[in-house]
Amino acid sequence: MTTRILTTPAEPPRRSVRDDPRGDSGRSGPxxxxxxxxxxxGSLSGLTTMIRFMLRxxxxxxxxxxxxxxxxxxxxxxxxxTVMDDEALASMTVFAQNPIMGLISGPGxxxxxxxxxxxxxxVYGVFLMLGAAMMNITTIxxxxxxxxxxxxxxxxxxxxxxxxxxxxxxxxxxVLMNAALSVLMTxxxxxxxxxxxxxxxxxxxxxxxxxxxxxxxxxxxxxxxxSAFARAGSGIAGAVLAAAFVIRGLGDMSAVxxxxxxxxxxLSPLGWAQQTAPxxxxxxxxxxLHLGLFxxxxxxxxxxxxxxxxxxxxxxxxxxxxxxxxxxxxxxxxALRLQRSNLVWWSVGVxxxxxxxxxxxxxxxxxxxxxxxxxxxxxxxAAGIVDGYIGYMAMYFAMIITAYAVLAILGLxxxxxxxxxxxxxxxxxxxxxxxLSWTCVTALGALWLMLLAGVGDGLGATISTGEWALFGPSxxxxxxxxxxxWVFLALALALYGxxxxxxxxxxxxxxxxxxxxxxxxMLQLDEEVLDTSVFRHVGQYPAQDLSxxxxxxxxxxxxxxxxxxxxxxxxxNLITA
Amino acid sequence: MIMxxxxxxxxISLTDVVKTYGRVxxxxxxxxxxxxxxxxxxxxxxxxxxxxxxxxxxxxxRHDSGRIRLLGEDPWKHAVALHRRLAYVPGDVELWPGxxxxxxxxxxxxxxxxxxxRRRDELIDRFDLDPRKKGRTYSKGxxxxxxxxxxxxxxVDLLLLDEPTAGLDPLMEAVFQExxxxxxxxxxxxxxxxxxxxxxxxxxxxxxxIRKGRIVESGALSELRHLSRTAxxxxxxxxxxxxxxxxxxxxxxxxxxxxxxxxxxxxxPAIMRTLGEHEIRSLTATPPTLEQLLLRHxxxxxxxxxxxxxxxxxxxxxxxxxxxxxxxxxxxxx
Numbered sequence: 001m002t003t004r005i006l007t008t009p010a011e012p013p014r015r016s017v018r019d020d021p022r023g024d025s026g027r028s029g030p031x032x033x034x035x036x037x038x039x040x041x042g043s044l045s046g047l048t049t050m051i052r053f054m055l056r057x058x059x060x061x062x063x064x065x066x067x068x069x070x071x072x073x074x075x076x077x078x079x080x081x082t083v084m085d086d087e088a089l090a091s092m093t094v095f096a097q098n099p100i101m102g103l104i105s106g107p108g109x110x111x112x113x114x115x116x117x118x119x120x121x122x123v124y125g126v127f128l129m130l131g132a133a134m135m136n137i138t139t140i141x142x143x144x145x146x147x148x149x150x151x152x153x154x155x156x157x158x159x160x161x162x163x164x165x166x167x168x169x170x171x172x173x174x175v176l177m178n179a180a181l182s183v184l185m186t187x188x189x190x191x192x193x194x195x196x197x198x199x200x201x202x203x204x205x206x207x208x209x210x211x212x213x214x215x216x217x218x219x220x221x222x223x224x225x226x227s228a229f230a231r232a233g234s235g236i237a238g239a240v241l242a243a244a245f246v247i248r249g250l251g252d253m254s255a256v257x258x259x260x261x262x263x264x265x266x267l268s269p270l271g272w273a274q275q276t277a278p279x280x281x282x283x284x285x286x287x288x289l290h291l292g293l294f295x296x297x298x299x300x301x302x303x304x305x306x307x308x309x310x311x312x313x314x315x316x317x318x319x320x321x322x323x324x325x326x327x328x329x330x331x332x333x334x335a336l337r338l339q340r341s342n343l344v345w346w347s348v349g350v351x352x353x354x355x356x357x358x359x360x361x362x363x364x365x366x367x368x369x370x371x372x373x374x375x376x377x378x379x380x381x382a383a384g385i386v387d388g389y390i391g392y393m394a395m396y397f398a399m400i401i402t403a404y405a406v407l408a409i410l411g412l413x414x415x416x417x418x419x420x421x422x423x424x425x426x427x428x429x430x431x432x433x434x435x436l437s438w439t440c441v442t443a444l445g446a447l448w449l450m451l452l453a454g455v456g457d458g459l460g461a462t463i464s465t466g467e468w469a470l471f472g473p474s475x476x477x478x479x480x481x482x483x484x485x486w487v488f489l490a491l492a493l494a495l496y497g498x499x500x501x502x503x504x505x506x507x508x509x510x511x512x513x514x515x516x517x518x519x520x521x522m523l524q525l526d527e528e529v530l531d532t533s534v535f536r537h538v539g540q541y542p543a544q545d546l547s548x549x550x551x552x553x554x555x556x557x558x559x560x561x562x563x564x565x566x567x568x569x570x571x572x573n574l575i576t577a
Numbered sequence: 578m579i580m581x582x583x584x585x586x587x588x589i590s591l592t593d594v595v596k597t598y599g600r601v602x603x604x605x606x607x608x609x610x611x612x613x614x615x616x617x618x619x620x621x622x623x624x625x626x627x628x629x630x631x632x633x634x635x636x637x638x639r640h641d642s643g644r645i646r647l648l649g650e651d652p653w654k655h656a657v658a659l660h661r662r663l664a665y666v667p668g669d670v671e672l673w674p675g676x677x678x679x680x681x682x683x684x685x686x687x688x689x690x691x692x693x694x695r696r697r698d699e700l701i702d703r704f705d706l707d708p709r710k711k712g713r714t715y716s717k718g719x720x721x722x723x724x725x726x727x728x729x730x731x732x733v734d735l736l737l738l739d740e741p742t743a744g745l746d747p748l749m750e751a752v753f754q755e756x757x758x759x760x761x762x763x764x765x766x767x768x769x770x771x772x773x774x775x776x777x778x779x780x781x782x783x784x785x786x787i788r789k790g791r792i793v794e795s796g797a798l799s800e801l802r803h804l805s806r807t808a809x810x811x812x813x814x815x816x817x818x819x820x821x822x823x824x825x826x827x828x829x830x831x832x833x834x835x836x837x838x839x840x841x842x843x844x845x846p847a848i849m850r851t852l853g854e855h856e857i858r859s860l861t862a863t864p865p866t867l868e869q870l871l872l873r874h875x876x877x878x879x880x881x882x883x884x885x886x887x888x889x890x891x892x893x894x895x896x897x898x899x900x901x902x903x904x905x906x907x908x909x910x911x
Contacts, residue, residue, distance in 0.1 A: 228674075228713060229674060229713075317710075317711050317713065317714050318711075319677075319707075319709040319710060320676075320677035320679075320680070320709055320710070320711055321677050321679060321680055321709065322677070322679040322708050322709050323679050323680070323683055323708075324679065324680040324681075324682075324683035324684050324687070325680075328680060328683065328684050328687075329683075329684070329687040329688075330687075330688075331688070334684060334688075337676070338673060338675075341675070418671050419667070419669065419671040420671050420672070420673060422632075422637055422667065423665065423667065423670070423671075423685060423724065424685075424688065425635075425637060425656075425660075426635050426637065426660060426665040427660050427685055427688035427689045428657050428658070428660040428661040428688060428689055428690055429657065429660070429688050430656065430657040431656075433657075571639075573637075573638045573639055574632075574637045574638065576628070576632060576637070576638065
């Protein structure tokens with residue numbers, strides 16, 4: 001080739017700077033797009049648009065929640081209404097006045113002259129309230145902090161929307177959901193086999209459920225302001241809910257025994273709703289407390305939001321380590337690091353709950369003499385009431401810690417969806433190794449929490465009764481229940497391996513097992529049916545014998561499910577961006 | 578773990594690879610070969626299948642059919658062993674909110690098999706990153722830096738980079754190019770998926786262009802250019818009648834004193850000799866840029882859509898797009 005091609009750098013294209021618009025220099029200040037828009041710049045601009053947008057986004061989610069909870073009401077009302085005849089109901093009277101029923105269900109208004117509606121609202125009402133609270137926590141988090149965390153809120157806020165529009169719109173949507181829930185619940189309950197009368201009491205009960213929902217919408221609106229992370233915000237709200245449940249439980253337990261701690265109930269929004277005592281006292285005024293708390297919390301949320309930057313928390317981020325610690329070198333180290341803070345918080349909560357629950361042991365022993373014999377029988381006989389209580393607590397904690405384990409395994413999915421699993425698996429870390437590391441941390445975490453619950457319960461029991469002999473059995477009884485927890489952990493993992501979308505099925509199995517164990521006897525179901533619950537096999541030590549066989553079988557089932565999960569995960573595609 | 582280290586053969590070789598997502602064929606018989614020690618540019622529009630290809634190479638996604646060898650091994654079966662020898666940088670880096678950048682850099686490098694501390698510190702310095710900040714506080718560009726530093730600080734044979742500089746500013750882009758040249762000098766293989774053409778032009782030895790899950794063009798940049806036409810503008814008073822009859826001259830047009838035409842690159846020497854016999858005042862020749870190479874294939878897509886009625890070959894269209902680029906402007910005077 002004889003031609004030489006010389007290369008010279010390109011000259012950037014020149015733009016004329018003369019065509020600069022001259023209008024600006026002549027004006028004294030920036031011109032607003034809207035000349036008479038003095039009222040347009042409010043912090044709530046675009047509210048109706050946002051509300052419509054949120055309803056559009058929730059066109060499936062909203063009806064599912066509302067109809068789901070209404071259907072649950074219908075189920076309880078019809079099932080109890082059909083199963084229970086007058087005789088069965090009468091035998092419930094004593095059972096329903098049991099302090100443990102006080103702890104898990106409520107104050108039991110009118111249980112001395114029990115009727116179907118009283119029984120349904122008194123025993124199952126609180127669970128509908130928990131459902132409504134969960135509905136509100138997830139709704140507010142989804143429409144506020146999740147939007148900020150994903151950066152979508154920035155796009156919204158860059159338009160003509162006020163600073164508080166999203167928050168208020170989300171609250172409006174939540175209140176609408178609660179209103180719809182109250183109405184549907186009234187209808188579902190009213191036209192059930194339980195045939196509750198009068199309608200006003202039915203409505204009062206449903207309104208109480210909705211009011212609890214509204215309070216937790218406001219609680220989440222506040223808690224979402226603290227951290228830049230949706231999970232932390234809804235976590236705080238969830239902790240408030242758990243505290244409200246426990247405090248109310250302690251108060252109601254005391255109330256059933258006619259103790260001195262009844263007032264504790266009045267510290268909990270769940271307690272307020274139960275204190276309306278539908279079908280008994282029919283008090284409307286406790287609902288004012290919900291309204292008041294809602295009216296206090298919402299302005300606080302608005303104030304906090306106005307003080308902070310978009311997508312930021314109230315608490316500023318600090319600088320961290322420049323280099324990774326030696327422990328952060330393996331998949332196990334990473335899994336531990338990622339689950340650590342969660343585990344620490346659960347440890348604090350579980351230990352505290354253990355001590356608190358345990359310290360009621362003394363009161364149980366004292367009141368055994370005054371309790372009807374039927375209750376004493378259920379709790380293990382007059383001599384064994386203390387053992388019965390501790391054994392029951394062991395199973396109760398197994399349920400609570402199952403929630404921890406399933407949530408931690410669900411974390412695997414959010415890691416994968418957040419595209420943080422991909423870069424880990426792009427290093428020399430195998431899929432089984434990653435999955436087993438994570439599982440190992442969660443499984444040992446569950447064991448540790450059960451141990452801690454046993455220690456807490458044992459300490460509380462010892463302090464309140466002065467008998468150290470209770471401590472050892474409490475620790476053993478609680479720790480043995482870990483086997484049940486592991487089954488749920490492994491089920492979640494197996495679903496993660498094959499079909500991460502179906503992981504929520506674990507909750508269904510969990511709720512089923514919990515309901516069977518807590519209420520199965522009351523529903524007078526057969527032993528064979530009751531035994532389908534995972535929680536009923538280990539044995540409520542020290543009241544019942546521990547079944548080593550059951551423990552081994554449960555661990556075996558868990559091991560098989562974990563293997564399945566690993567197999568599935570090794571075969572499937574990773575969720576990618 | 579015992580593994581025979583294959584040092585022969587290409588670093589990456591995909592033959593007739595198909596990957597479907599339900600009814601969508603993401604990869605539709607893809608063939609790609611990357612030799613050891615080369616920087617290979619992997620070009621294509623969004624959704625063409627670049628990331629899918631790289632994730633299949635990582636063993637993160639499973640392919641439906643076809644043969645794949647990465648450093649001589651099957652990437653699905655030997656993912657872990659292979660990952661010791663490669664580092665991957667995705668286009669969209671997500672970090673753990675609670676871990677600092679420094680921790681993430683160390684973690685990734687350690688999980689790969691070790692970190693060169695001196696190299697790490699040097700890279701942190703060059704990329705101007707504060708490693709003490711938490712993952713949640715980093716901007717997109719900074720998260721990208723974390724993944725890049727960790728990859729470059731690992732002693733690996735192969736770098737799989739999937740649009741690695743999306744979000745980096747021009748200064749950091751320059752640092753990145755320096756680092757890739759150093760990696761090449763150290764004998765590493767680099768697969769660089771990108772749609773920043775300047776970056777690929779500056780770094781790549783060879784280029785593959787992917788469209789709709791197939792490689793439509795592959796080769797050294799100079800070879801690819803050869804396939805295309807050079808736009809020529811000559812300032813000349815007299816007519817050059819020979820040109821109209823010459824092979825390789827297309828779209829000849831006179832505007833004032835200027836002659837415009839496009840020339841097959843292979844015929845350039847003959848055309849230049851012919852022009853040399855005339856009184857030329859000036860001559861500008863614009864070799865095809867990567868943009869044009871790419872546009873040629875993108876335009877095909879449009880053309881397929883509105884049926885190939887306009888008789889001209891795709892090249893004609895390419896040349897009309899010359900004016901789009903002001904970069905890479907070469908000039909010839911005779």
